[in-house]
Amino acid sequence: MKSSTAIMALFSVFVVAGCLGEETLQLNDDILGLIVFKSAIKDPLMHLDSWSEDDTSPCAWNFITCNNANGRVTQILLNGLNLSGKIGRGLEKLQFLKVLSLSSNNLTGSINPELALINGLEKLNLSQNSLSGIIPTSLANMSSLQFLDLSMNSLSGPVPDNLFENCFSLRFVSLSGNLLEGPIPSTLTKCTSLNHLNISNNHFSGNPSFTLGIWSLTRLRTLDLSVNQLSGTVTNGIAVLHNLKELFLHGNHFTGSLPADIGFCPHLSRLDFSFNRFSGEIPGSMQRLKVLNFLSLSNNLFTGDFPSWISNMNNLEYIDFSENAFMGSLPMSMGDLKSLKFLSLSNNKLTGNIPKSLAYCTSLSIIRLMGNSFNGSIPEGLFDMGLKEMDFSRNQITGSIPPASRRLFESLQVLDLSGNNLTGEIPAEMGLFSRLSYMNLSGNYLESRMPPEFGYFQNLTVLDLRNSGLIGSIPGNICDSGSLAILQLDGNLLTGPIPEEIGNCSSLNLLSLSHNNLSGSIPKSISLLKKLEVLKLEVNQLSGEIPQELGKLENLLIVNISYNRLVGRLPAGSIFPNLDESAMEGNLGICSPLLKGPCKLDVPKPLVLDPYSYGNQIGDQNRRNGHSESTRDGFTHHRFLSVSALVAISASVVIALGVILISLLNASVRRRIAFVENALESMCSSSTRSGSLAAGKLILFDAKSSPDWIRTSLESILHKASEIGSGLFGTVYKASLGGDERRIVAIKKLITANILQHQEEFDREVRVLGKVRHPNLIPLRGYYWTPQMQLLVSDYTPEGSLQSRLHERPPMTPPLSWSIRFKIVLGTAKGLAHLHHSSCPPIVHYNVKPSNILLDENLNPKISDFGLARLVTKLDKHILSNRFQSAPGYVAPELACQSLRVNEKCDVYGFGVLILELVTGRRPVEYGEDNVMILADHVRALLEQGNALDCVDPNMGKYPEDEVLPVLKLALVCTSQIPSSRPSMAEVGKILQVINTPVPQRMEGF
CATH class of the missing domain: 3.30.200.20 (Phosphorylase Kinase; domain 1)
Structure with a gap:
C-alpha cells in the first residue's frame, strides 16, 4: 500500500480530474476512487493487494466486476474479508456501480453520506459490521435502490422519517440488530414494491398503525417487527397481504386479540406472536393456514379450550403454546400431525390424558407438557419413539414408567417426569440411555431400588431422584461415567454406606444425600471431588469423624452434616472452620466452639492392665525373694500401686506440666509481640519529623x-x-x-x-x-x-462503578450485554459469599448497591466498602438515617426495626435488588407524578401475571430467556420480606452457577 502522502496526492489528482470533466480521465475514475477508498481500510490478510494505482483498469482486481461494454466497475463484493477501518471517500465517483457489499467485516465509524451520490446503486449491503451513529438522511435520495441491508451494526437514534421518500424500487429492507429507536418512519408505506421488511431487535416504539400502514404493503412476503417496544392492537386487515409467508411480531407489547382474518393469508408458513400480551381465543380462521409449519403463541394471555382443529394443519412442525391459560384436553387427532417435530404446551391449564395418538407423530423430537394437570398414565408408545427431550413434570400422571425401546436409548437427551404420582420400579434398562444428559424423577412414589445399570450412563450430567421413595443402597458404580455434575438423592429411604466409589464422580459440583438412613463413615474419597461446591449429608445415621482430607476441597461453598452421629474435629481447611451451628448441630460430639454439646474424639481406648490378674505370680515371686512388708495393723500390703493408677497419676502430672508450660509460653509470646510492636512503632515514628x-x-x-x-x-x-x-x-x-x-x-x-x-x-x-x-x-x-x-x-478501578455504567452511561458507551450483566451478578455473589462464609465472624457489607460495585478493565465486579459497618462501631442516628436516604429500595425491611439483629440476610436483600436493577435497567425506586414504583413489587406483579420478561432492559439486546427468567425469580426470593426466607449468599452463588450451566441442546426453531 502506498504511503498516506501518495494517497492524498492521488486524491488531489482525482478531484482535479473531476473538475476537468468526464473525458479527461474517464477510464481512471474508478481506479482512483477505489484506491482512495482502500486508503481508509485496514486489510490484515492482504485480500486487496491486487488493487494497484498503476493499472489502467480495475477489472482484473479481486472482488471487482466490470461492465464488458464500457469497462466501468459495476460490483464491489468484499464480504467477510476481515477488513477494518472506515468507509471513507472515493466510492461516490463510481457512477456505474450497481452493487456495493461490505458485509461481515469489522468496519467502524458512521455511514458515509456521500454513498448517496452513487446515483445508479441498486444494492447496498453494510450488514454485520460495527458501524455506529445515525442513518444519514441522504440515503433517501437513492431512488434506484432495490436492496438495503444495514443489519447487525450499532446504528442508533431515530430513523429519518423521509428515509423511504423515494423507495418505489425498494424490495428488501433490513435494519435489524441495531440500537434504533423512535417510531417506524411513516414514509415506509410508500414502498409498495417491498417484499422483505426486517426491523427486529431494535428499540422502535409506538403503534405501527397496522390498518393504514404496514397492512398496505401488499407485496410483502416477510414481515419481522420482533423484539422491539411496539404496542397497541393488531387490527384486522392482514388479509390483504396475500403474498405474506412469514410474520414475526414476538417480543413486543402488543395487546388485544389476534386479527380475525389471519387465516386469509394462504401462503403463511411461519407465525410468531410470542412474548406479547395478546389475549382471548385463537381465531378459528387460523385453521385455514394449510401450509403453516411454525406457530408460536407462547408467553401471552390466551384463554379458551385448546383448539381441536389444530390437527388439521398437518404441515405443522413447530407448536409452542406454553405460558398461557389454555384449558381443556388434547384431542386424539393430535396424531394426525405427521410432520410435528417440536411440541410445547407447558404451564397452561390442560387436563385429561396425554393422547396415545401422539406416538403416531413419527417426526416428533421434543415434547414439553410440564406444569399442567394431565392425568392417567404415560402412553407406552412415546417410549418407542426417537425423542430427544421428554418433559412431563408437574402434572398428575399416575402408573409406572413404561419400558423403553432401542430407538429411545439412542436418542433421548432430557427426561423429566418429576412432580407426578408415578409408582413402581425404575426400569433397569434406563441405564442404557447412551445420550441422556439430564434425568429428573423426583417427587414421585416409585418405592424402587436404584438400578445398578445407572452406572452405564455415558453422558449424564444431572441425576435428580429426590423424594421419590427410593429404597436399598446407593450403587457403587453410579459414577463410572465420570460425567455426573449434579447428584441429588435427598428425602428417600436409602440405607447402607456411602460407596467409596463416589470419588469417581470427578465432575461432581453438587452432592446431596440428605434425609435418608445412610450409615457408616463419610468416605475419604469425597476429597477427590475437586469441583465439589455443595455437600449435603444432613439427617442420616453417618458416624465417626469427618475425614480431614475434605479440608482440601477448595471450591466448597455449602456443607451440611447436621443430625448424624458424627464426632471429632472438623477438617482444618476449606469451608469447615466457618460452618455455622445449623450445619453441624444434632451430632454426638463434633468439636466446635459453636456447639454446646460434648466434644468426642474417635480414638482408640488406652490399654489398662488389671494388676490382680497377675497377683499370684507377683506374690509368689516376692515370697521366693524373701520380701514381705508388715504394718503396725498387722496387715501385709504390696509396695506398688496398680498400673491403672500409675497411668492416671502420670497423665495428671503431664497435663499439669503442660498447662504451666503453655501459660509461660503465652506470657512470653505476649511480651515478645508487645516488644516487637513497640519497636516497629518506634522505628516508623523515628522516620518522621514528629x-x-x-x-x-x-x-x-x-x-x-x-x-x-x-x-x-x-x-x-x-x-x-x-x-x-x-x-x-x-x-x-x-x-x-x-x-x-x-x-x-x-x-x-x-x-x-x-x-x-x-x-x-x-x-x-x-x-x-x-x-x-x-x-x-x-x-x-x-x-x-x-x-x-x-x-x-x-x-x-478504571471503569468506575456499576451505578455510573448502568444509569449514567455516556451516549457513545455501549450498553451492558446480558453476558456482562450475568458476570457482574455472579461475581458479586461470589464476593459476598466470601465475606459471609470465609470470615469468622462473618463480614456483613451493610450497604450493597451499584455504587459500591466497581468494574475493572474487563468489567469484572469488585465489591468496595465491605466491612466499614464493622469498622464504624458507633453508628449514630445521622449515619443510620443516611443509610435509608442514600440507598432507597436497597435497605432490608428489618433494618427499620432496631430490635432485629442485623446479619448477612440484609446483604442478600440488597443483592436481590441489585439483580433486579441489572436485569431491568431501572432504579429500585422511581417517582412519577402520581405514584411511586417499587421495583421489586413491580417485577413480582409481572411475574404473577406471567409477563416477567416484559420488564427486561430493552437496551440489553438479545438475551437467553432460560437464564434471565430464573435470575429474576432468584432476585425475588432474595428480596423476601422475611429474612429467614432468603437464601444464603453461598446458596445464591450455587443457584447462579446452575442457571449458567449449559443445558442439553434444545431445538428452539428450524
Whole structure:
C-alpha cells in the first residue's frame, strides 16, 4: 500500500480530474476512487493487494466486476474479508456501480453520506459490521435502490422519517440488530414494491398503525417487527397481504386479540406472536393456514379450550403454546400431525390424558407438557419413539414408567417426569440411555431400588431422584461415567454406606444425600471431588469423624452434616472452620466452639492392665525373694500401686506440666509481640519529623509506611478535582502513590471524625479487613490515621462503578450485554459469599448497591466498602438515617426495626435488588407524578401475571430467556420480606452457577 502522502496526492489528482470533466480521465475514475477508498481500510490478510494505482483498469482486481461494454466497475463484493477501518471517500465517483457489499467485516465509524451520490446503486449491503451513529438522511435520495441491508451494526437514534421518500424500487429492507429507536418512519408505506421488511431487535416504539400502514404493503412476503417496544392492537386487515409467508411480531407489547382474518393469508408458513400480551381465543380462521409449519403463541394471555382443529394443519412442525391459560384436553387427532417435530404446551391449564395418538407423530423430537394437570398414565408408545427431550413434570400422571425401546436409548437427551404420582420400579434398562444428559424423577412414589445399570450412563450430567421413595443402597458404580455434575438423592429411604466409589464422580459440583438412613463413615474419597461446591449429608445415621482430607476441597461453598452421629474435629481447611451451628448441630460430639454439646474424639481406648490378674505370680515371686512388708495393723500390703493408677497419676502430672508450660509460653509470646510492636512503632515514628500520632501516619500493608508522602501531598489528594465519588461512609479520591502514575489508588476519607478515638482499635479492625482477599473484592492496601481524620487506601478501578455504567452511561458507551450483566451478578455473589462464609465472624457489607460495585478493565465486579459497618462501631442516628436516604429500595425491611439483629440476610436483600436493577435497567425506586414504583413489587406483579420478561432492559439486546427468567425469580426470593426466607449468599452463588450451566441442546426453531 502506498504511503498516506501518495494517497492524498492521488486524491488531489482525482478531484482535479473531476473538475476537468468526464473525458479527461474517464477510464481512471474508478481506479482512483477505489484506491482512495482502500486508503481508509485496514486489510490484515492482504485480500486487496491486487488493487494497484498503476493499472489502467480495475477489472482484473479481486472482488471487482466490470461492465464488458464500457469497462466501468459495476460490483464491489468484499464480504467477510476481515477488513477494518472506515468507509471513507472515493466510492461516490463510481457512477456505474450497481452493487456495493461490505458485509461481515469489522468496519467502524458512521455511514458515509456521500454513498448517496452513487446515483445508479441498486444494492447496498453494510450488514454485520460495527458501524455506529445515525442513518444519514441522504440515503433517501437513492431512488434506484432495490436492496438495503444495514443489519447487525450499532446504528442508533431515530430513523429519518423521509428515509423511504423515494423507495418505489425498494424490495428488501433490513435494519435489524441495531440500537434504533423512535417510531417506524411513516414514509415506509410508500414502498409498495417491498417484499422483505426486517426491523427486529431494535428499540422502535409506538403503534405501527397496522390498518393504514404496514397492512398496505401488499407485496410483502416477510414481515419481522420482533423484539422491539411496539404496542397497541393488531387490527384486522392482514388479509390483504396475500403474498405474506412469514410474520414475526414476538417480543413486543402488543395487546388485544389476534386479527380475525389471519387465516386469509394462504401462503403463511411461519407465525410468531410470542412474548406479547395478546389475549382471548385463537381465531378459528387460523385453521385455514394449510401450509403453516411454525406457530408460536407462547408467553401471552390466551384463554379458551385448546383448539381441536389444530390437527388439521398437518404441515405443522413447530407448536409452542406454553405460558398461557389454555384449558381443556388434547384431542386424539393430535396424531394426525405427521410432520410435528417440536411440541410445547407447558404451564397452561390442560387436563385429561396425554393422547396415545401422539406416538403416531413419527417426526416428533421434543415434547414439553410440564406444569399442567394431565392425568392417567404415560402412553407406552412415546417410549418407542426417537425423542430427544421428554418433559412431563408437574402434572398428575399416575402408573409406572413404561419400558423403553432401542430407538429411545439412542436418542433421548432430557427426561423429566418429576412432580407426578408415578409408582413402581425404575426400569433397569434406563441405564442404557447412551445420550441422556439430564434425568429428573423426583417427587414421585416409585418405592424402587436404584438400578445398578445407572452406572452405564455415558453422558449424564444431572441425576435428580429426590423424594421419590427410593429404597436399598446407593450403587457403587453410579459414577463410572465420570460425567455426573449434579447428584441429588435427598428425602428417600436409602440405607447402607456411602460407596467409596463416589470419588469417581470427578465432575461432581453438587452432592446431596440428605434425609435418608445412610450409615457408616463419610468416605475419604469425597476429597477427590475437586469441583465439589455443595455437600449435603444432613439427617442420616453417618458416624465417626469427618475425614480431614475434605479440608482440601477448595471450591466448597455449602456443607451440611447436621443430625448424624458424627464426632471429632472438623477438617482444618476449606469451608469447615466457618460452618455455622445449623450445619453441624444434632451430632454426638463434633468439636466446635459453636456447639454446646460434648466434644468426642474417635480414638482408640488406652490399654489398662488389671494388676490382680497377675497377683499370684507377683506374690509368689516376692515370697521366693524373701520380701514381705508388715504394718503396725498387722496387715501385709504390696509396695506398688496398680498400673491403672500409675497411668492416671502420670497423665495428671503431664497435663499439669503442660498447662504451666503453655501459660509461660503465652506470657512470653505476649511480651515478645508487645516488644516487637513497640519497636516497629518506634522505628516508623523515628522516620518522621514528629513522632506524634496527631501528625498522621500512612500504613501500607504491602510496603513500608510513607509518612513523608502523606504529609506533603495530603492537601492535593483531598482536593475537589481529585474526588471520584462519595457515599454513606465518606468521600473517595483518586491519587498516585509517591507520584508514581503507574500505581493509582483510591483514597476514602471516612466520615468518622470524633467517633474513632483509639488507633489500636482502628488498626486491629483495618488489618482484619486488609487480610480479606478475593477476586471480586477491592483489596484494602493500607490506612492513614489521626484522631481527627482516617483514610483508607485501596485499589483503583478504571471503569468506575456499576451505578455510573448502568444509569449514567455516556451516549457513545455501549450498553451492558446480558453476558456482562450475568458476570457482574455472579461475581458479586461470589464476593459476598466470601465475606459471609470465609470470615469468622462473618463480614456483613451493610450497604450493597451499584455504587459500591466497581468494574475493572474487563468489567469484572469488585465489591468496595465491605466491612466499614464493622469498622464504624458507633453508628449514630445521622449515619443510620443516611443509610435509608442514600440507598432507597436497597435497605432490608428489618433494618427499620432496631430490635432485629442485623446479619448477612440484609446483604442478600440488597443483592436481590441489585439483580433486579441489572436485569431491568431501572432504579429500585422511581417517582412519577402520581405514584411511586417499587421495583421489586413491580417485577413480582409481572411475574404473577406471567409477563416477567416484559420488564427486561430493552437496551440489553438479545438475551437467553432460560437464564434471565430464573435470575429474576432468584432476585425475588432474595428480596423476601422475611429474612429467614432468603437464601444464603453461598446458596445464591450455587443457584447462579446452575442457571449458567449449559443445558442439553434444545431445538428452539428450524
